[in-house]
Amino acid sequence: xxxxxxxQTRIRExxxxxxxxxxxxxxxxxxxxxxxxxxxxxxxxxxxxxEYCAGELSxxxxxxxxxxYLASAEGKRTHAVAVALNAVxxxxxxxxxxxxxxxxRNFLNANRWAMAAATSTAVVIIxxxxxxxxxxxxxxxxxxxxxxxxxxxxxGEVRYFKVPLNPDLGELRVTLQIPERATRGTNYxxxxxxxxxxxxFKPASHDENSVVVVIPASAVRExxxxxxxxxxxxxxxxxxxxxxxxxxxxxxxxMPSTPK
Amino acid sequence: MPKGGPTQENWDRLLLWLDADRDQAxxxxxxxxxxxxxxxxxxxxxxxxxxxxxxxxxVLSKVEWLLPNYVGDPALYFYAVAKKIYLEDLKKKPPxxxxxxxxxxxxxxQLSDCLDxxxxxxxxxxxxxxxxxxxxxxxxxxxNRKRLADELQLSRNALxxxxxxxxxRLKRCxxxxxxxxxxx
Numbered sequence: 001x002x003x004x005x006x007x008q009t010r011i012r013e014x015x016x017x018x019x020x021x022x023x024x025x026x027x028x029x030x031x032x033x034x035x036x037x038x039x040x041x042x043x044x045x046x047x048x049x050x051e052y053c054a055g056e057l058s059x060x061x062x063x064x065x066x067x068x069y070l071a072s073a074e075g076k077r078t079h080a081v082a083v084a085l086n087a088v089x090x091x092x093x094x095x096x097x098x099x100x101x102x103x104x105r106n107f108l109n110a111n112r113w114a115m116a117a118a119t120s121t122a123v124v125i126i127x128x129x130x131x132x133x134x135x136x137x138x139x140x141x142x143x144x145x146x147x148x149x150x151x152x153x154x155x156g157e158v159r160y161f162k163v164p165l166n167p168d169l170g171e172l173r174v175t176l177q178i179p180e181r182a183t184r185g186t187n188y189x190x191x192x193x194x195x196x197x198x199x200x201f202k203p204a205s206h207d208e209n210s211v212v213v214v215i216p217a218s219a220v221r222e223x224x225x226x227x228x229x230x231x232x233x234x235x236x237x238x239x240x241x242x243x244x245x246x247x248x249x250x251x252x253x254x255m256p257s258t259p260k
Numbered sequence: 261m262p263k264g265g266p267t268q269e270n271w272d273r274l275l276l277w278l279d280a281d282r283d284q285a286x287x288x289x290x291x292x293x294x295x296x297x298x299x300x301x302x303x304x305x306x307x308x309x310x311x312x313x314x315x316x317x318x319v320l321s322k323v324e325w326l327l328p329n330y331v332g333d334p335a336l337y338f339y340a341v342a343k344k345i346y347l348e349d350l351k352k353k354p355p356x357x358x359x360x361x362x363x364x365x366x367x368x369x370q371l372s373d374c375l376d377x378x379x380x381x382x383x384x385x386x387x388x389x390x391x392x393x394x395x396x397x398x399x400x401x402x403x404n405r406k407r408l409a410d411e412l413q414l415s416r417n418a419l420x421x422x423x424x425x426x427x428x429r430l431k432r433c434x435x436x437x438x439x440x441x442x443x444x
Contacts, residue, residue, distance in 0.1 A: 068304030084371035
């Protein structure tokens with residue numbers, strides 16, 4: 001039986017504890033016999049976990065979902081995968097910037113024993129804390145993974161990975177997947193090409209299959225970019241890894257909205 | 261049910277009850293078990309697998325009578341038994357205090373590693389789809405998914421189903437890899 005919007009709503013209500021006992025039995029009987037409805041249940045579970053993680057559920061719904069589906073072994077597994085998926089693919093959340101006084105207060109709260117030791121030491125700590133924990137620009141990091149155009153299925157089709165250029169963007173943390181048959185290096189160099197000039201970056205880390213490069217937001221603007229990867233061999237020579245890694249920085253406000 | 265668990269004879273009867281074709285019957289059985297687990301999980305049962313198996317065992321103990329007498333969809337009989345098992349279980353033990361799911365459990369790093377590996381195993385188009393599907397939050401997320409559906413010339417529901425299938429494969433892959441890591 002084909003699903004309709006009412007069924008989708010019903011399944012959400014089922015998972016959020018909004019159904020009476022009678023309604024619950026009816027929907028569960030249908031879940032036992034209708035493939036589409038059971039599929040909808042699986043989809044809704046994932047979507048509700050997303051909403052749960054994003055704090056988009058009401059207080060009652062949040063608690064119900066937590067004490068029911070998320071209490072099950074399956075719910076815990078799905079929740080853990082959703083958290084991992086967000087941790088890898090979503091912007092890394094950064095805590096609200098603290099003023100230097102807050103930083104200093106936190107520091108001292110965590111180190112009360114140091115206060116008791118000697119006033120002179122405390123003065124040194126306070127001075128050091130002001131220097132170390134002084135205000136820094138508010139930044140956020142945007143992490144994403146790119147594959148070489150070499151490993152794309154349709155080489156004719158050039159696709160730029162769209163990255164929102166948010167005003168508080170501090171850095172781009174890009175993971176470049178090394179194509180399977182490409183030469184591995186003992187180290188790597190990454191070149192950023194904005195179709196006008198190229199700049200080199202030293203990777204933050206690398207392993208057998210990927211290279212992570214951190215690009216400060218100050219080095220980029222709304223534009224199309226290509227990253228190129230060079231393997232540095234043990235004798236110091238460089239070999240270009242074929243293919244480009246393409247991305248586009250887009251002002252979120254200017255991202256095209258979908259026609260209705 | 262005779263002591264010592266279900267007999268082979270009863271299993272054979274159960275499969276015959278589900279479908280005359282043994283392969284079809286096997287698939288049907290798996291489907292019913294998966295749905296019982298899904299329902300028990302939705303009701304918040306920690307041991308949904310166990311409850312599903314207990315329900316199946318009760319059905320197995322009655323299959324000799326069911327085969328010639330029961331009229332209707334066998335899945336609904338399984339469900340009727342499952343409801344009783346659930347109520348019995350609820351009486352036996354009060355629902356445990358549920359610890360709040362940790363948004364950053366220590367295993368997340370391990371999970372993330374597995375997820376990375378599993379994403380790598382996906383065809384480039386599907387990997388790209390999953391990465392893009394999970395971008396943004398709230399209104400931006402909704403707009404992003406509309407755009408994606410348009411780009412792929414899919415209805416929004418077809419996109420949800422497509423992503424759900426990829427999620428299922430990712431989950432299976434992650435569980436497999438986590439299992440390997442535990443064994444290794």
